[in-house]
Every structure is written in structure tokens, then in C-alpha cells.
Amino acid sequence: MKLVVRVKLLPTPVQAAALEATLHACNQAATWAAGVAFEENARRPLELRKHTYAEIRERWRLGAQAAQHAIKKTCDAYTTLKANLRNGRYGRPGSRRHTRASGKPVVFRPQAAQPYDDRMLSWQHQARTVSIWTTAGRLKNVAFTGQAEQLEVLAAHRRGESDLVCQGGKWFLIATCDIDEATANTHPVGFVGVDLGIVNIAVTSDGARHCGRRVRRKREQDRDLRSKLQKKQTKSAKRRAKKYAGREARRAKDINHKISKRIVAEAERTGRGIALETLTGIRERARLRKPQRTTLHSWPFAQLGSFIAYKAKRAGVPVVNVDPAYTSQECSQCHHTARGNRPAQAVFSCRVCGFVDHADHNASHNIRQRGWMVWVCGAQSTAPELTLIA
Known part of the structure; x- marks a missing residue:
């Protein structure tokens, strides 16, 4: 069973500035990659990587993992758009809304969420700090907080990627946890x-x-x-x-x-x-x-x-x-x-x-x-x- 735990980061002003610059750089790179994917009709990670990976690393100074995630985020956005168009989310084919959605590249907000894997983010649960990659270098001892029950779940069951998010000037990490399901009650009394x-x-x-x-x-x-x-x-x-x-x-x-x-x-x-x-x-x-x-x-x-x-x-x-x-x-x-x-x-x-x-x-x-x-x-x-x- 998968649950998502959101913890609040408590960065210093210098750390917050580095995190903000990182989000902006990653999303600018993803927006540029989305334009290339639209022009070249390359909307799969391996295909798009051939057109964009080297320039993303050189132009925005992103690390190897960050560049990979920016490309994958772009491909995922186009997959979601395709599903929404197929399911009628933007109206019928040929309608103004449908044409507008399908006729231009995907654009990412400057503070859209950025995924982090274990190579870019490490957790120190006892000290309640994280070490996180940024374009200004690796930030260490970035404090985080949350409810005690949620932090226990995070320490015991976190798996896979976490997303860095900025909402209303506050910083959060959204982590996926994989929890064993309880034995189902197959004979309820009512x-x-x-x-x-x-x-x-x-x-x-x-x-x-x-x-x-x-x-x-x-x-x-x-x-x-x-x-x-x-x-x-x-x-x-x-x-x-x-x-x-x-x-x-x-x-x-x-x-x-x-x-x-x-x-x-x-x-x-x-x-x-x-x-x-x-x-x-x-x-x-x-x-x-x-x-x-x-x-x-x-x-x-x-x-x-x-x-x-x-x-x-x-x-x-x-x-x-x-x-x-x-x-x-x-x-x-x-x-x-x-x-x-x-x-x-x-x-x-x-x-x-x-x-x-x-x-x-x-x-x-x-x-x-x-x-x-x-x-x-x-x-x-x-x-x-x-x-x-x-």
C-alpha cells in the first residue's frame, strides 16, 4: 500500500535561495525540452534524451540525475496531456479548447515540483535533516519537521523518489512510503x-x-x-x-x-x-x-x-x-x-x-x-x- 507523507523543510534564507534557483533552473530546462519534444515529436525519454541531455547539462548546469528527471518530467507531462485529450478533458477534437491544448508545447511553472531520487537527496532521520542537491552545490543539514506519527512512517517505509515543492513561500518534501497492508477482515459482522x-x-x-x-x-x-x-x-x-x-x-x-x-x-x-x-x-x-x-x-x-x-x-x-x-x-x-x-x-x-x-x-x-x-x-x-x- 502506497501513502504519501509531506514534511516541511526549514531552510535558512541562503538555503531557500539555493532551492528556489534550483527549481527555476530545472523547470526552465523542462520547458525548453518540452519545446524540443513538440518540434521533433520525440516524447519518449530515450528519444528525447538524444536531443536535449547534453545541452541541458551545459546550459543550465544541471547534474546528470537532475537532467534525467527534467527530461522524464517532460515526457510524463505529454503522456498526461495525451490521456486528457483522449478522455475528452479538453473537449472534442477540432474544438477551440482541444486545438489550443494540443497545438502548443507544454510549459512548466517556475516553481513546479521537481523529483529527487536517493542520489540527489539523503535523509538523516535522527537529526531531522536532509542533504539535498542544488545548482549551487549540495546543501547539508537542511532541517525538516512534521507530525511524530508521519515521521515514524517516513523513517520506516520511505521508498523511491521524493518531490521538492514550494507552496506559498514554504518548502516541502513529498515522499512516497510503501506500507504493508493489514490483514483484511473477510468476515465482517456487519x-x-x-x-x-x-x-x-x-x-x-x-x-x-x-x-x-x-x-x-x-x-x-x-x-x-x-x-x-x-x-x-x-x-x-x-x-x-x-x-x-x-x-x-x-x-x-x-x-x-x-x-x-x-x-x-x-x-x-x-x-x-x-x-x-x-x-x-x-x-x-x-x-x-x-x-x-x-x-x-x-x-x-x-x-x-x-x-x-x-x-x-x-x-x-x-x-x-x-x-x-x-x-x-x-x-x-x-x-x-x-x-x-x-x-x-x-x-x-x-x-x-x-x-x-x-x-x-x-x-x-x-x-x-x-x-x-x-x-x-x-x-x-x-x-x-x-x-x-x-
């Missing part, structure tokens, strides 16, 4: 149903409601502030909006981590699996009023689902995805389905058997039951292969 919603982000069939009024109020404040800053259209307002957007995304990510950790821990403790809604098309199929649509679109439900999936895979907890259609209108006791069963947003009252419950709690019971049926029919546990944990 499932924990998880209903995702607007008022409560997640409600489980055990009755736990995650992030209600307090988080909702903070989200409303963030949305109002974002709206005010967008209306001003000044440079300072745009700068503040960008700053608050990052803060809002980090808060949502932290909340999703906490919710997923609690749900997986409860399922593992009780020997059960987890049943989740299939999130594909959630925004298209939701018929809501405009304020509710804004609230729905502003929360990363897919991120929450991926966090639950990879934490469950790490713990050996099976995960199944079920069709969420009519789970909010179906009675979890007699299974009568009707729109009239929801007289209010938070209330479920069955017109046939008279069963009354919180609407989200009732929906989570339906998801739990569908999850069990899917498992009995032979569905496999699902989890992503690569997910950020930092």
Missing part, C-alpha cells in the same frame, strides 16, 4: 453506514453525527467573507481571498481527517466494514436550492471518501460503495419509499408503518443495509493506491 449531507457532513448508522452547527456556522462565515472579497476586485482583496482560500481548504482537510479516523476506528473496534455512498455525480443529481447548492459544492466529499478508504485499507477494514438513490426517502424498517416520508429536512416519518427518526440517521441505516447486501453478493473492498496523509 457494516457501518455513512450518510454524507449538508447540515451534518457525515452521520453513521451508530447515531454519531460529525460536524454540525458549529462547523456549518464557520463555513457560512467563510462563504460571506469570500463573497465580499470577490466583489471588491482589488489587488489586496484578491491577495486576502487567496490566503483565506488556502486556510479554508486546510481546515476542511483537517476535519475530513478527523471524521474518517473516527469512523474507521469504530468499524475496526467492532469488527465491521464501512458502507459509503457512491459519490460519482453527487453534484449533478442533487436538486437543492441555491444556498444549499453552494454549501454542497464547497465541501470536499470526495476527499472524505478517499480518506476513509485508505485509512480502512490500512486497518484491514472492508469498504463498499452503494447506490445512494432514495436512501433519504426509504424507510429503514418497512422499506416504503415516498417523497412524503420527509416532511422536513431533519425529520423522517414513514407514511406506512409510522416509523419516525432523524432523516440522516434513517438514510445511514439504509446505506448500511445496502452495504451488507453488496458484500454478500461478492463486492470487494476498495481503497485508493496513493493518498496524501499530511
Whole structure:
């Protein structure tokens, strides 16, 4: 199982300047190589290396490994572009957007991530420092920090390359770790149903409601502030909006981590699996009023689902995805389905058997039951292969 750990570098001003110069040189070289690849139609590493390797080393003073990585990064970018064009990401062939994307070379941002292998980067986990190659020479004793749990995973399971990234003036190393999967629970005693919603982000069939009024109020404040800053259209307002957007995304990510950790821990403790809604098309199929649509679109439900999936895979907890259609209108006791069963947003009252419950709690019971049926029919546990944990 592959996980990605992000650690924060703490370089001195001199070290930070050297890292910034290195990123700029590597990405300038990759942009030039992308132009050559476009003109010569050489988009495989061995083929492109014949046209660019010697000049990259001489012109940008890159080391052998850095030049190789710049060429490989260029080829990977064209492979991704080709896949996106084939899958319709840029519209139909012949459309303006498709022509614009396919008719010019790939360009890399000056601070785009640069891969480092073990020849260019070494870790000193006890001292919490790294030795990293730059165009100004090798920098030693560059300090890094992170959460204790993440650093333990990094020291024990790091494999392969790491990416150097600069985000908002801060430096990070993103390292890939290969962790042995826990023994999967192939005979769960049941499932924990998880209903995702607007008022409560997640409600489980055990009755736990995650992030209600307090988080909702903070989200409303963030949305109002974002709206005010967008209306001003000044440079300072745009700068503040960008700053608050990052803060809002980090808060949502932290909340999703906490919710997923609690749900997986409860399922593992009780020997059960987890049943989740299939999130594909959630925004298209939701018929809501405009304020509710804004609230729905502003929360990363897919991120929450991926966090639950990879934490469950790490713990050996099976995960199944079920069709969420009519789970909010179906009675979890007699299974009568009707729109009239929801007289209010938070209330479920069955017109046939008279069963009354919180609407989200009732929906989570339906998801739990569908999850069990899917498992009995032979569905496999699902989890992503690569997910950020930092």
C-alpha cells in the first residue's frame, strides 16, 4: 500500500535561495525540452534524451540525475496531456479548447515540483535533516519537521523518489512510503453506514453525527467573507481571498481527517466494514436550492471518501460503495419509499408503518443495509493506491 507523507523543510534564507534557483533552473530546462519534444515529436525519454541531455547539462548546469528527471518530467507531462485529450478533458477534437491544448508545447511553472531520487537527496532521520542537491552545490543539514506519527512512517517505509515543492513561500518534501497492508477482515459482522449531507457532513448508522452547527456556522462565515472579497476586485482583496482560500481548504482537510479516523476506528473496534455512498455525480443529481447548492459544492466529499478508504485499507477494514438513490426517502424498517416520508429536512416519518427518526440517521441505516447486501453478493473492498496523509 502506497501513502504519501509531506514534511516541511526549514531552510535558512541562503538555503531557500539555493532551492528556489534550483527549481527555476530545472523547470526552465523542462520547458525548453518540452519545446524540443513538440518540434521533433520525440516524447519518449530515450528519444528525447538524444536531443536535449547534453545541452541541458551545459546550459543550465544541471547534474546528470537532475537532467534525467527534467527530461522524464517532460515526457510524463505529454503522456498526461495525451490521456486528457483522449478522455475528452479538453473537449472534442477540432474544438477551440482541444486545438489550443494540443497545438502548443507544454510549459512548466517556475516553481513546479521537481523529483529527487536517493542520489540527489539523503535523509538523516535522527537529526531531522536532509542533504539535498542544488545548482549551487549540495546543501547539508537542511532541517525538516512534521507530525511524530508521519515521521515514524517516513523513517520506516520511505521508498523511491521524493518531490521538492514550494507552496506559498514554504518548502516541502513529498515522499512516497510503501506500507504493508493489514490483514483484511473477510468476515465482517456487519457494516457501518455513512450518510454524507449538508447540515451534518457525515452521520453513521451508530447515531454519531460529525460536524454540525458549529462547523456549518464557520463555513457560512467563510462563504460571506469570500463573497465580499470577490466583489471588491482589488489587488489586496484578491491577495486576502487567496490566503483565506488556502486556510479554508486546510481546515476542511483537517476535519475530513478527523471524521474518517473516527469512523474507521469504530468499524475496526467492532469488527465491521464501512458502507459509503457512491459519490460519482453527487453534484449533478442533487436538486437543492441555491444556498444549499453552494454549501454542497464547497465541501470536499470526495476527499472524505478517499480518506476513509485508505485509512480502512490500512486497518484491514472492508469498504463498499452503494447506490445512494432514495436512501433519504426509504424507510429503514418497512422499506416504503415516498417523497412524503420527509416532511422536513431533519425529520423522517414513514407514511406506512409510522416509523419516525432523524432523516440522516434513517438514510445511514439504509446505506448500511445496502452495504451488507453488496458484500454478500461478492463486492470487494476498495481503497485508493496513493493518498496524501499530511
